[in-house]
Amino acid sequence: MADKGTCIITGASRGIGAATARMAAAAGHPVLLNYAGNHSAAEAVAAEIAASGGRALVHQADIAEEDAVTAMFDRAEAELGPITALVNNAGILTPSATFDQLDAARLSRLFAVNITGSFLCAREAVRRMPGPGAIVNVSSRAAVLGSPNEFIDYAASKGAIDSMTIGLSKELGPRGIRVNAVRPGLIETEIHASAGDAGRVARMVSGVPMARAGSAEEVAEAILWLLSDEARYVTGTFIDVSGGR
Numbered sequence: 001m002a003d004k005g006t007c008i009i010t011g012a013s014r015g016i017g018a019a020t021a022r023m024a025a026a027a028g029h030p031v032l033l034n035y036a037g038n039h040s041a042a043e044a045v046a047a048e049i050a051a052s053g054g055r056a057l058v059h060q061a062d063i064a065e066e067d068a069v070t071a072m073f074d075r076a077e078a079e080l081g082p083i084t085a086l087v088n089n090a091g092i093l094t095p096s097a098t099f100d101q102l103d104a105a106r107l108s109r110l111f112a113v114n115i116t117g118s119f120l121c122a123r124e125a126v127r128r129m130p131g132p133g134a135i136v137n138v139s140s141r142a143a144v145l146g147s148p149n150e151f152i153d154y155a156a157s158k159g160a161i162d163s164m165t166i167g168l169s170k171e172l173g174p175r176g177i178r179v180n181a182v183r184p185g186l187i188e189t190e191i192h193a194s195a196g197d198a199g200r201v202a203r204m205v206s207g208v209p210m211a212r213a214g215s216a217e218e219v220a221e222a223i224l225w226l227l228s229d230e231a232r233y234v235t236g237t238f239i240d241v242s243g244g245r
């Protein structure tokens with residue numbers, strides 16, 4: 001398979017990012033698998049990719065840290081070659097809370113990872129990609145639904161990602177770098193348990209028109225299409241992967 005250029009995938013140790021990394025490697029991208037703390041999970045994904053004949057590099061970095069993001073992109077270029085794709089996937093979900101319960105510490109960490117982290121990774125991609133290339137941001141249906149009584153702050157962090165997607169797609173259009181986003185709905189991953197609500201998917205699934213949760217692979221397939229040449233005239237747009245929710 002021809003080398004399609006390096007693809008950096010943030011949050012690739014688990015969930016949607018791991019599924020995306022496997023598919024991007026199978027599609028011919030050398031992949032940098034970023035993670036925050038779960039080294040063994042990231043190594044396991046990289047080992048699977050290597051066993052299937054792909055190239056994968058594991059790299060720990062908190063995407064909220066500017067120097068760590070820069071170092072990650074340096075290493076990807078040095079060890080895997082020129083970057084042509086970024087999947088801005090890493091994100092955190094906050095525990096359920098009503099608006100009156102929000103505080104500055106919670107908002108600050110959430111926005112640092114979900115907004116600043118995604119902006120810094122996109123900025124590094126912009127600085128280094130000559131074009132053509134593709135950025136896919138992982139937003140959420142929460143950006144549109146607003147997540148009342150659960151996490152309006154998380155929803156708003158994804159609203160920021162949607163605005164960035166629109167603006168950056170216009171800024172980079174002339175360079176042939178496409179910027180799109182997926183908006184997953186209720187997806188079966190560990191993010192819900194991480195936010196202290198392991199039963200969330202089972203509880204919410206009755207509100208999904210298709211009457212089931214989605215899988216990480218179903219989101220990854222949309223991401224891969226947006227990265228691919230088949231989407232070469234698609235920029236500044238959103239694919240909702242949400243079973244109609």
Ligand code: NAP
Pocket residue numbers: 010011012013014015016017034035036037038039041061062063064089090091092093113117138139140141183184185186187188189190191192194216
């Ligand atoms: P997940 O299973 O909880 O995995 C999160 C990934 O992000 C892990 O690889 C984690 O690394 C990494 N990560 C977390 N904080 C990070 C940081 N500061 N720096 C670098 N990496 C960090 O999550 P997921 O469900 O796959 O979600 C992926 C994306 O989809 C997120 O942006 C999320 O908001 C969005 N989304 C998810 C759903 C859903 O229902 N699951 C719905 C809509 C949108 P470690 O393993 O090292 O902790």
